[in-house]
Amino acid sequence: MGINGKTRVCAIIGDPVEHSLSPAMHNAAFRKLGLNLVYLAFKVTKNELKDAISGARSLGLRGLNVTMPHKNAVIKYLDEIGSEAKAIGAVNTILNDQGKLVGYNTDGKGAMIALQENHISTDEKKMLLLGAGGAAKAIAFQAEQDVEELVIVNRTIETAEQLAELLWKKFGKKVKGKTLSAGVLKEEMETTDILVNATSVGMYPDINKSPVPSDLLHSDLCVMDIIYNPLETKLVKDAKAVGAKVVSGLEMLLYQGAIAFEIWTNCSAPVDVMKKAALSKLAEQGDID
Ligand SMILES: NC(=O)c1ccc[n+]([C@@H]2O[C@H](COP(=O)([O-])OP(=O)(O)OC[C@H]3O[C@@H](n4cnc5c(N)ncnc54)[C@H](OP(=O)(O)O)[C@@H]3O)[C@@H](O)[C@H]2O)c1
Secondary structure, three states, X not given: OOOOOOOEEEEEEEOOXXXXXXXXXXXXXXHHHOOOXXXXXXEOOHHHHHHHXXXXXXXXXXXXXXXXXXXXXXXXXXXXXXXXXXXXXXXXXXXXXXXXXXXXXXXXXXXXXXXXXXXXXXXOOEEEEEOOOHXXXXXXXXXXXXXXXXXXXEOOHHHHHHHHHHHHHHHOOOEEEEEOOHHHHHHHHOOXXXXXXXXXXXXXXXXXXXXXXXXXXXXXXXXXXXXXXXOOXXXXXXXXXXXXXXXXXXXXXXHHHHHHHHHHHOOOOOHHHHHHHHHHHHHHHOOOO
């Protein structure tokens, strides 16, 4: 559908956003379904956030994705926050519902759907989650509702402990927060079913780094690395080499995007089309700097 007087806009705001795969993913989906929507990327600095949200309101944008560094700061400019986003303290999707801006967080659900779609069941499983930053927190909130046991390890122990305590208070289920160290990894990995890397270790340009020594990986393990740049991290390569099941960060990106798409359009997301568009954008971009 061509752009006309009735075309509505969705966009991602963040800093940086130039290499975001979301415009390719969402525009391909809008085209596939013949929706009169277009998706853009706007670089918005911290100082510009308030004005950007006010602008989105005045211009009647249909929806926004919010990325670093605004996921937390944006909350104070919205009219309503979904319960999950409120608990996590981070919004990655905004719906403009007839002038009311409603904030959601689709990261955690996106990660869990990525596991399901790759036939990885979380029932009665132990998940070892590396990291306690924004993405880890969103994943932890979803995972805690599904897995038998959750262990969160982070370089900064205090953040892991705070997250574990928050989850314990909210869900009343067993959860541990520990330091990301060789000793802890060795101890925890022996009984882990699902390993999720939600740290930025291994992300471009540090592509030869992995948060987990390769000798701790085994073939019974499922490994999801939420980093998608590079598409295949060292952790994913090491996991594949020992015969473990792997899920790339692109899958989480895809499903968090699919949920956002459904929030804005009330239509089922054409996931295959979105994946193809994201992969071809990645191939076109090569390494992202
Ligand atoms: N696939 C997706 O859809 C998706 C969505 C969101 C994010 N991501 C990716 O997930 C990663 C984390 O994003 P985020 O938003 O959660 O960032 P964040 O809030 O800044 O958290 C970063 C996490 O990485 C840890 N970390 C950073 N450098 C480390 C190092 N050298 N050694 C050990 N731990 C280290 C931090 O530990 P400390 O607390 O000790 O600093 C923290 O736990 C990024 O690579 C991002 O691109 C992917």
